[in-house]
Amino acid sequence: MSQSDEKLEAIRAQLKKGVAPQKETVRSFLLWFGAERRGYRVVRQIRYRLKKFGLATSPDFEYSYIDGYIGFVHAPSEEDSKATEVGTTAADPTYRLARLESANKPPVSVKPDATLEQAITLMLTSDFSQLPVMTTLRDVKGVVSWKTIGSRLALKRPCAAVRDRMEPAHLVSIEDSMFSAIAAITAHDYVLVQGRDKSICGIITASDLNVQFLRLAEPFLIVGEIENGIRRILHGKFTSKELEEAKGPGDDGRTIEGVADLTFGEYIRLIESEKRWKKLNLAVDRAEFVSRLNKIREVRNDVMHFDPDGLEPSDMELLREFAQFLKRLRDVGAV
Template identity: 45%
Template sequence: MHKEFNEMKTDVDQGRTPTSTVRELLRWFGARRRRTGIVKKIQSELDDAGIITSPDFTKVWIDAEITFKKAHTVAAATTPAGEHPSDSKATEAPREASFLISMLEAANRGVISVQPQDSVEKAITLMLAHDFSQLAVMTNERTLKGTISWKTIGKRLSHENNLKEAKDAMEAAFALEDSEPLFKATKQIIDHEFVFVRSSVDQKVTGIVTATDLSEQFQSLSEPFLLIGQIENQVRKMLHEKFSVSELQEACSDADPSRREKIQSVADLTFGEYLRLFQKPEKWDKLDLSVDRGVFCDEMNSVREIRNDVMHFDPDGIEDEHYDQLRRFSRLLDELDSLGQ
């Protein structure tokens, strides 16, 4: 564990409320993303130290600031008779990072706004300067009066309205709290083209999420699944009709005989079982591949580990080097396929 975590604990014990970012907290534990295992480890360390983060480090943007505070003591009366408060931890579901709209960078970037009485020219200039399609119309950081956009300006001009102030081209704005689940918010974003995001703590408008932001987020979440699916298809093609059913069944763990019986084709194998086939010299020789078996299996094992992380659908996505690993291995399989034709 990083010494900074211990320094933070000392600060809290002495009555201070130190701050950090989620990314920095992860770094203290040698991690860069909120994987299930690392979230569980961090939460366990925080629980043992009697510390909480505000807001919850699993429910905010990875670069959001969090404050470390002393947790409130749970009264013994709130637990069943004869049970120690700490005993109840064993029955809690494992903590995982949530998919909330607050996880998006756009929801935390702040907003560029104009006052209702500001000129339309000012709004247009700001949209051009920042390459925005819309602006918030606000009287202060919490009071959202509406929105002005190229679309609302065009509508008003088409009716030959005399536009002078931002309020003359303003329409109602739609806002969601940052605690809104991302997938539930998706329909609202699509319907309205964009939504403003409010802090559930102090009601400040913290950002605006557009349909473009949403598509970029889903691309980052879905691309690893597509790459892994492509790799699995390439592996199945490589193994097709090379082994008998009994040989395929040998890739299954001896500890699970019922699983072995279910394997009747290459498509029934797991990714780990594919790897187990490649690792056996006698099976490798049957594939007649002109590459080093050890290097190939190391690369494939790295893909297997990435695959396990991706299947947890981490809201922080995967690292760039993991994307590179998936693409690189897929290219290798393509090249081996072309050489074999």
């Protein structure tokens, strides 16, 4: 029995006895299965194992913050739930704020009676643009920011304590969609995040949003750049018959009118033969070029299936390096 099966069997036994199993972080849970990220293959494997032992995680491991805790419960019966088929994603694929690191880090804050100098010192030393004003994690009085400080100074209003320079806080739930929070973050430069227990569990700033969108968008953009580069290399080099021959088996109904109609795997099939490769007139090693393309194809599949934890750094480096390689070929007029 594998390590993951042993752990799941022990959890099932605990639940049968009415004992609550120990909670695990999503990260440590993934390690049971020899994984570090929640790619679609990993998620499919884990869901299969959980179903085998009649278990589920709460909250769902796929949509939780990777360093957040999950518990284990009996899986709902098929009659009581609208469970998806084994191997598919869960029923709710919404990209929630709960996945963001910044939504899971309680923010530095000040109390209403703190002096303005205390708030300014915290903001300067930590490079913050705003600070929540709270008495407890559940009692938010407002937010003080460079904007509120500056506007009151300009109006020459006497302000000794933070309470004199704060404005109402803008709150969102950790269960909200990231996209539904964009408007508020854009308008106010931040939102405070309330956890499931209504306590403040994080702050998301416009800077956090920019970083997250870069992380999400960069792999898609680089893959698109690589595909365009490959199409440019192949364009006009092959006959219609050769393009048709590169088509995948069992796909006779699809018409191939040009390189753009081929899939990424078919690009590789097209240039695998030495005879066709010579038509490209590239002074690079064919075997190495095709090998790299195959690696790109595998990473591309992960990108298109969307991994909430992003790609492995080595995979991102592979994409960047190959995109740069294609650019160098264009720069020297090789294609």
